Amino acid sequence: LTAASGGGIVAYADSARAEEAPEPPPRKKKVVVLGTGWAGTSFLKNLDSSRYEVKVISPRNYFAFTPLLPSVTCGTVEARSVVEPIRRMFEKKGKDVAYYEAECFKIDPTKKAVHCRSAVGTNLDGNGDFMVDYDYLVVALGATVNTFNTPGVMEHCHFLKEVEDAQKIRKSVIDCFERASIPNISEEEKRKILHFVIIGGGPTGVEFAAELHDFLVEDLVKLYPAIEQFVKITIIQSGEHILNTFDQRIAVFAESKFQRDGIELSTGFRVIKVSDDSITVKCKSSGVETLVPYGMAVWSAGIGTRPVITDFMSQVGQGKRRALATNEWLRVPECDSVYAIGDCSSISQRKIMEDISTIFKVADKDNSGTLTLKEINDVLEDICDSNKESMVVNIEEFKKALSHVDSQVKTVPATAQVAAQQGYYLADCFNKKDHCIEHPEGPLRLTGSGEGHHNFRPFRYKHLGQFAPLGGEQAAAELPGDWVSMGHSTQWLWYSVYASKQVSWRTRVLVVSDWTRRFIFGRDSSR
Ligand code: FAD
Ligand code: MG
Ligand code: MG
Ligand code: MG
Ligand code: MG
Incomplete structure (x- = not known):
């Protein structure tokens, strides 16, 4: 309300002055x-x-369609086909949008500015640093890999987060096959070189394992028949099951498919160290440590916080968190005009337990700090709007019921689906901001949330389902309404959904023609 009435005063002052001289249009925020x-x-x-x-x-002048990155690792889809140039996306917006290829290394909420470093040019100071000030800041920096400080992971493992990572994995797979084909290499050495280990049984790790398996059986074994027998793929997962964010039926289906394919599942093991040729794993139940020789390892076990976010969180007093906390309107509560969306942020829902004290205060009409039974009755009558004879009130049960509701409020997952919906929601709020300032009581005032100029409904995530491609032209899908589908037809559903989700017709044509090329000629196995 404060921001809204403030805006009203500015508008009044403007119209008073307008009679004297033509006013230049107000500066755009x-x-x-x-x-x-x-x-x-x-x-x-x-x-x-x-x-x-x-x-x-942003340090990368393109958008990457991350769901297709696992396909890039084996050349099913080319890297060029999954990226869209940023400047092309803003083409129609003309000069209203400026893009700087740089990395932000510090957010300064008191000066309302961000400090950036360009990867390319140098300025007069001899470095590529510059500062950009803002009225509103939208932080959408994503997350980074998380090694959980496991020794050797940074040095020896591949990751699968960026387009470059996928390209490096592709080179490295072929590299292993060529190395194992050199004469005078012992069988034991061949087995080691051709042991591909994936650490983490989440959707990304599982999809990569499936891609790699297809690449091996459909293409590489024909090209390297002499060493086929030495190839092995292992997934190491610390939990009891792979794909544990999916429906149990999908996890079971995936596990049995992988077993038939000969992909080894080491569940219940934790990686404690990685060296250049072996991985030390510890069995969680027995505590026994084993050395696993490997040729190539991909670490896909969780996401971490970018240093610039960690630094910003400590500036605004969110020091101990893993992700930047926002309210349900996606604003960082400690700062005036900073918003955060996607993997770098998480929404802290208003806790119902905290609301209890509000209910208490409302009920306590005489401000005595205690409630009489009549006061409790009155307020419950207001809340429940039901008759008092049939209602028995037990405050402990009441609290328990409320805290149960609290725990049911799920945090949103770190997925592209959430990130895209949050971006859309926030843009909508920005598009309507002016309207709300001019018409504070207008039809857009939907909730009256008391959140300053946030006259909007809070962000609500709509889960549209998720896919797990499992290789061999099979996939599993979990769709809204407890609908699970698995098998070959689901793979076709996957093809059509991912073709339709492409951000431009250009990438859509590229992706579909990559798939077609792969069906006809197989994958390209050159480095
Ligand atoms: P990102 O998409 O990571 O974007 C972060 C942006 O910030 C990038 O442009 C980056 O260059 C830029 N940036 C980084 N550091 C700086 C800096 N210092 N200064 C300025 N800019 C910076 N989700 C799904 O829903 N379905 C899937 O099938 C799926 N598959 C996936 C497969 C893989 C291999 C991966 C890695 C992820 C997948 N995800 C999937 C998850 C999804 O990609 C993420 O949840 C999503 O990318 C989050 O969006 P974001 O905008 O928050 O972060
Ligand atoms: Mg992305
Ligand atoms: Mg982003
Ligand atoms: Mg998030
Ligand atoms: Mg009282």
């Missing part, structure tokens, strides 16, 4: 967007950029 991943581009695509001066900062 500056919106700075950090990151061009799922969250950032979804925000930018939906933002009405004629209302704002928009500046976009």
Whole structure:
């Protein structure tokens, strides 16, 4: 309400002065967007950029369609086909949107500015540093890999987060096959070189294992028949099951398919160290440690916080958290005009347990700090709107019921689906901001949340389901309404959904023609 009435006063002052001299149009508010991943581009695509001066900062001048990265690791899809140039996405927005290829290394909420470092050019100071100020900041920096400080992981494992990672994995797989084909190599050495280990049995690790298996049986065994027998793929998972964020039926289906394929599942093992040729794993139940020789390892066991986010969190007093906390309107509560979306952030839902004290205060009409039975009755009558004879109130049960509701409020997962919906939601809020300031009591005032100018409904995530491609032209899908589907037809559903989800017709054509090429000619196995 405060922001809304403040806006009203400004508008009044403007109209008074307008009689004297023609007023230049008011300065457009500056919106700075950090990151061009799922969250950032979804925000930018939906933002009405004629209302704002928009500046976009990201070290990569393209958007990457991450769900297809596992396919890039084996050449099923080419790297070029899964990226869309950022400048192309903003083409239609004209000069209202500026893009700087740089990395933000510090957010300064008191000066309302971000400090950036360009990877390419140098300025007069001899480095590539510059500062950009903002009226509104949208933080969409995503997450980084998390090694949980396991020794050797950074040095020896591959990751699967960026396009470059997928390209490196592809080279490395072929590399292992060529190395194992050199004469005078012992069988034991061949087995080691051709042992591909995936650490982490989440959707990314599982999809990569499936891709790799297909690549081996469909293409590589024909090209390297002499060493086929030495190839092995292992998934190491610390939990009891792979794909544990999916429906149990999907996990069971995936596990039995992998067993038939000969992909080894080491569940209940934790990786404690990685050296250049072996991985030390510890059995969680027995505590016994074993050395696993390997040729190539991919670490896909969780996401971590980017240093610039960690630094920002400590500045605003969120020191101990894993992700930047926002309210349900995606604003960082400690700062005036900083918003955070996607994997770098998490929404802290209002706790119902905290609301109990509000209910208590409302009920305590005489401000005595205690409630009489009549007061309790009155307020419960108000809340429940039901008759008192049939209602028995037990405050402990009441609390228990409320805390149960609390625990049912799920945090949203770190997925592209969430990031894109948050970007869309926030752009919508930005597009309607002016309207709300001009018409504080207007039809857009939907909730009256007391959140300053947030006259909008809070963000609500709509889960549209998830896929797990399992290789051999089979996939599993979990769709809303407890609908699970598995097998070959689901793979066709996957093809059509992922073709339709492409951000442009250009990438759609590229991806579909890559799939077609693969069906006809197989994958390219050159380095
Ligand atoms: P990102 O998409 O990671 O974007 C972050 C952006 O910030 C990037 O443009 C980056 O270059 C930029 N950036 C980084 N550091 C800086 C800096 N210092 N300054 C400025 N800019 C910076 N989700 C699904 O829903 N379905 C899937 O099938 C799926 N498959 C996946 C497969 C793989 C291999 C991976 C890695 C992820 C997958 N995900 C999937 C998850 C999904 O990709 C993420 O949840 C999503 O990318 C999060 O979006 P974001 O915008 O928060 O972060
Ligand atoms: Mg982003
Ligand atoms: Mg992305
Ligand atoms: Mg998030
Ligand atoms: Mg009282």
